[in-house]
Amino acid sequence: xxxTYTVFRFDPSKDKESRYEAYQVxxxxxxxxxxGLLYILDNVDPTLSFRFACREGVCGSCAMFINGSxxxxxxxxxxxxxxxxxxxxxxxxxxxxxxxxVDLAVFFxxxxxxxxxxxxxxxxxxxxxxxxxxxxxxxxxxIDCILCAACQSACPQAWTNKDFLGxxxxxxAYRFVGDSRDGAQRERLKLVxxxxxxxxxxxxxxxxxxxxxxxNQTVAISRLKRKAFVQKLKFWQRDGATNGRKVG
Amino acid sequence: xxIHDVIIVGGGLSGLRAAIAAHDGGLDVGVVSQVYPVRSxxxxxxxGINAALGNAEGGExxxxxxxxxxxxxxxxxxxxxxxxxxxxxxxxGIIFEMEHWGVPFSRTKxxxxxxxxxxxxxxxxxxxxxxxxxxxxxxxxxxxxxxRHIKVYPEWLMMSLVVNDGVCCGLxxxxxxxGEFESFQGKAIVLGTGGYGQVYARSTNTLxxxxxxxxxxxxxxxxxxxxxxxxxxxxxxxxxxxLVTEGARGEGGYLIxxxxxxxxxxxxxxxxxxxxxxxxxxxxxxxINEGRGFDDSYxxxxxxxxxxxxxxxxxxxxxxxxxxxxxxDPIVAPIPIxxxxxxxxxxxxxxxxxxxxxxxxxxxxxxACVSVHGANRLGGNSLLETIVFGKRSxxxxxxxxxxxxxxxxPEGVFQYALDIVxxxxxxxxxxxxxxxxxxxxxxxxxxxxxxxxxxxxxxxxDEALKRIAELQERYRHLRAIKGxxxxxxxxxxxxELRYMLDLAEAIxxxxxARQESRGSxxxxxxxxxxxxxxxxxxxxxxxxxxxxxSYRPVTFTKWQPEERKY
Numbered sequence: 001x002x003x004t005y006t007v008f009r010f011d012p013s014k015d016k017e018s019r020y021e022a023y024q025v026x027x028x029x030x031x032x033x034x035x036g037l038l039y040i041l042d043n044v045d046p047t048l049s050f051r052f053a054c055r056e057g058v059c060g061s062c063a064m065f066i067n068g069s070x071x072x073x074x075x076x077x078x079x080x081x082x083x084x085x086x087x088x089x090x091x092x093x094x095x096x097x098x099x100x101x102v103d104l105a106v107f108f109x110x111x112x113x114x115x116x117x118x119x120x121x122x123x124x125x126x127x128x129x130x131x132x133x134x135x136x137x138x139x140x141x142x143i144d145c146i147l148c149a150a151c152q153s154a155c156p157q158a159w160t161n162k163d164f165l166g167x168x169x170x171x172x173a174y175r176f177v178g179d180s181r182d183g184a185q186r187e188r189l190k191l192v193x194x195x196x197x198x199x200x201x202x203x204x205x206x207x208x209x210x211x212x213x214x215x216n217q218t219v220a221i222s223r224l225k226r227k228a229f230v231q232k233l234k235f236w237q238r239d240g241a242t243n244g245r246k247v248g
Numbered sequence: 249x250x251i252h253d254v255i256i257v258g259g260g261l262s263g264l265r266a267a268i269a270a271h272d273g274g275l276d277v278g279v280v281s282q283v284y285p286v287r288s289x290x291x292x293x294x295x296g297i298n299a300a301l302g303n304a305e306g307g308e309x310x311x312x313x314x315x316x317x318x319x320x321x322x323x324x325x326x327x328x329x330x331x332x333x334x335x336x337x338x339x340x341g342i343i344f345e346m347e348h349w350g351v352p353f354s355r356t357k358x359x360x361x362x363x364x365x366x367x368x369x370x371x372x373x374x375x376x377x378x379x380x381x382x383x384x385x386x387x388x389x390x391x392x393x394x395x396r397h398i399k400v401y402p403e404w405l406m407m408s409l410v411v412n413d414g415v416c417c418g419l420x421x422x423x424x425x426x427g428e429f430e431s432f433q434g435k436a437i438v439l440g441t442g443g444y445g446q447v448y449a450r451s452t453n454t455l456x457x458x459x460x461x462x463x464x465x466x467x468x469x470x471x472x473x474x475x476x477x478x479x480x481x482x483x484x485x486x487x488x489x490x491l492v493t494e495g496a497r498g499e500g501g502y503l504i505x506x507x508x509x510x511x512x513x514x515x516x517x518x519x520x521x522x523x524x525x526x527x528x529x530x531x532x533x534x535x536i537n538e539g540r541g542f543d544d545s546y547x548x549x550x551x552x553x554x555x556x557x558x559x560x561x562x563x564x565x566x567x568x569x570x571x572x573x574x575x576x577d578p579i580v581a582p583i584p585i586x587x588x589x590x591x592x593x594x595x596x597x598x599x600x601x602x603x604x605x606x607x608x609x610x611x612x613x614x615x616a617c618v619s620v621h622g623a624n625r626l627g628g629n630s631l632l633e634t635i636v637f638g639k640r641s642x643x644x645x646x647x648x649x650x651x652x653x654x655x656x657x658p659e660g661v662f663q664y665a666l667d668i669v670x671x672x673x674x675x676x677x678x679x680x681x682x683x684x685x686x687x688x689x690x691x692x693x694x695x696x697x698x699x700x701x702x703x704x705x706x707x708x709x710d711e712a713l714k715r716i717a718e719l720q721e722r723y724r725h726l727r728a729i730k731g732x733x734x735x736x737x738x739x740x741x742x743x744e745l746r747y748m749l750d751l752a753e754a755i756x757x758x759x760x761a762r763q764e765s766r767g768s769x770x771x772x773x774x775x776x777x778x779x780x781x782x783x784x785x786x787x788x789x790x791x792x793x794x795x796x797x798s799y800r801p802v803t804f805t806k807w808q809p810e811e812r813k814y
Contacts (some may be wrong), residue, residue, distance in 0.1 A: 013732050030487040030573065039456075042686035046738035047731035053616035054454045056490045057571060058383055059287040077570055097425050098735040101624075108284065108402075120348030127301075127340075128347040130359035136352055143352050143384060145287050181350070 003078060005036055008089040027078050028247060033086065034062055034073035050100040057212065064100055065089040070150040070210035080168035091153040102175045107149050110165055114173040115191055121183025135180040142175045143219050144213045151207035151217055163196040167207035167217035173240050174220040177227060187230065193228035249662060252278035254645045255419065255434035255626050257406050257461060259285030262613025262638035263440030264389040269642025271396050275649055279400045280421055280432060282456060285390050289442050289454040290634060293502045295380025296364060296374035296497030298628035299339035300549045303356055304363040304372035312336040314370055319629060322368040322524045323622025324767035324777065328803040331618045335636050342635050343375050351388045353377045355496035364498040366627040368524035374628040379493050379565045382631055405668045405740055406461060409468040416468060416609035420669045424740060427733025429670060431662040435654060436608055437647035439465060439686040441640060443614040444751045448589035449693035452484045452491040462615045463747035465596040470604035473617040473757040476758035477768050479625055480702050482528035484588030486546045488573045492566055492585055494627040496551060497521040499562050504548040504582060505540040516814040523814045526624040529587040533702045548582035576621050587702060591630060593621040597787060602641025610645060612637040619785065623767020676742055681725030685742040692752055700756050703771040713756045720749050755789045757795045779809045
């Protein structure tokens with residue numbers, strides 16, 4: 001059986017406009033969309049450009065727009081697409097470097113704005129800190145993020161506000177805010193509760209739909225919102241603005 | 249030209265840990281990586297990282313010395329015992345540091361870091377974070393690097409190392425997104441470029457593991473050590489050869505043949521499925537070869553008796569991979585598995601501070617051979633190796649850089665190196681031959697898996713070496729490389745292929761010469777270990793006629809060779 005790959009092509013060094021190119025790909029049992037792209041590269045058209053590495057859905061290299069959905073090419077079985085036509089485009093809303101390769105520099109720069117590292121709460125013991133499985137469960141889902149940038153690409157807020165940190169970056173922030181071992185909640189919440197942070201999220205859930213690791217970024221962001229809000233209230237409370245009522 | 253005190257090549261665990269150590273030691277560091285660091289192959293490691301913490305039930309009596317003994321025995325007495333003791337001694341501290349940096353380890357009932365049994369270990373010693381340990385270690389290491397604002401050059405491919413007057417002083421890089429060349433100058437260069445899995449068919453490794461970093465060191469004057477020792481992991485998914493962690497057996501999984509037997513009882517009566525990897529891979533292959541496999545190609549890994557809850561908590565990604573890639577949910581059906589190439593025990597010759605024989609050139613992790621794994625690596629020791637020796641290499645560069653008077657390297661040295669690389673690339677674009685690089689690569693991979701594989705014999709290996717020579721000759725007649733300057737995969741893959749063939753040749757040559765069976769090197773024509781003649785490390789040096797081999801004694805401290813029984 002053959003499927004037809006229709007692949008987005010654009011080489012800014014010579015093309016004025018992007019185009020689509022069709023390739024016939026013979027399908028064998030167990031073949032993924034990435035396998036098909038590698039087949040094209042090795043047998044049909046060596047000029048095709050795309051990113052890949054682990055081919056098992058853990059490195060985040062091959063997030064693409066496949067038949068109108070955000071997917072990791074390596075994690076997508078051709079037969080699961082239930083179609084003999086597969087349209088492959090680069091992640092929308094990023095600048096295209098060539099073909100299916102987009103410029104992720106902006107994304108990784110934004111990541112640095114969320115204080116993306118654990119800050120120890122108090123002095124460190126000689127051995128490991130204790131953490132219960134129950135406490136760890138708080139972050140069990142968000143630590144699965146592989147920084148593939150699919151959610152970042154799918155977020156309508158990120159389309160219109162170039163400075164919006166975006167779902168992946170905010171999820172990373174929540175990964176620490178939700179970690180019982182972290183001691184920098186206040187600073188980090190301040191960073192993500194700014195103008196380009198959590199309040200720009202209107203809970204459209206595009207990110208959740210786009211995520212190949214099934215992470216619920218919108219929930220993570222709403223938890224950040226709640227914590228940021230409570231922190232604000234505590235600030236007011238300390239200033240007497242809540243008339244002594246207990247909040248949070 | 250880009251200039252830093254230290255240039256690290258590779259954004260995986262070894263490279264990033266070396267970068268952090270050098271940075272913390274006061275040096276200015278640049279990390280050159282073929283991919284964004286979080287894409288590195290370290291992130292594919294699943295089952296865990298060994299350290300004698302004694303956290304698990306039944307593990308209370310564990311200690312670094314026992315960890316060292318297990319490692320030495322696992323290595324079939326080829327590991328250098330002083331290096332092993334350094335590694336196992338540092339292991340607990342390394343784990344605590346990674347915990348302090350934020351790794352979300354799974355936890356015991358008493359809230360400590362959880363540990364599971366792994367093959368060849370006397371105690372449950374493998375610290376884990378579900379079945380995603382490598383990924384969490386890599387992401388945490390990346391976060392620590394971001395915290396320090398260490399400069400990263402992502403998507404730069406190393407094209408050659410630069411050596412001046414016998415001292416390594418930099419490299420030539422190729423920026424994949426733009427096609428530009430640049431020289432990188434450093435007083436010390438640390439390679440953390442990983443293994444060569446893609447030299448073999450049926451590899452569990454990421455598709456970018458060409459091993460070309462090892463080959464660049466080889467050509468820069470650092471010998472390759474013990475290259476004939478290639479680890480085949482017992483359990484990879486049929487078809488894709490995606491890894492199924494040893495943790496699946498550590499948690500209690502069974503291996504089953506076509507007759508429904510737990511066949512490992514025959515091969516390792518005491519530890520059954522938890523024998524070291526070389527033994528389990530041979531056992532599986534024997535079952536298949538003798539007609540007790542399925543379709544002459546696989547056996548089953550049965551996890552069903554572990555129950556849904558344990559599978560979901562401890563092995564969630566194994567379940568997802570099985571569902572995605574073979575359409576099997578291990579909660580309800582056994583997983584079809586076969587051995588796959590997994591790891592290189594051999595690599596660039598280093599001491600236990602990462603120093604190669606070339607001054608200024610350091611290496612750590614899978615690309616290096618210290619040797620702590622000897623003829624067979626124990627599961628859970630590779631993540632440990634990356635961090636221990638990444639750290640030690642980085643720290644050593646601090647001493648190396650600060651302890652010397654530095655004269656500027658003549659500009660012409662880098663210009664010359666750049667010119668050579670540019671000429672090689674130009675020649676690839678102007679190729680007039682008919683040979684397809686993809687065809688050469690595919691033939692190399694098949695040749696290595698089937699002729700220098702799990703079971704070896706002279707006749708097949710001679711054929712392999714001859715075939716590699718033919719492929720090298722065909723490589724000289726490649727068709728012209730196509731495409732332009734931007735993100736040219738055809739160029740990158742063809743450029744690296746030459747170096748992969750060099751590694752294939754070194755592996756085959758070392759394997760033919762070693763007339764014994766030891767660890768992963770299992771010869772049908774010499775089926776016993778021969779300590780008298782072969783208790784020594786192989787060193788391969790490049791010559792125009794192929795690798796020249798010499799040998800070096802193994803370092804013993806506490807343990808004399810004994811028969812390896814489990």
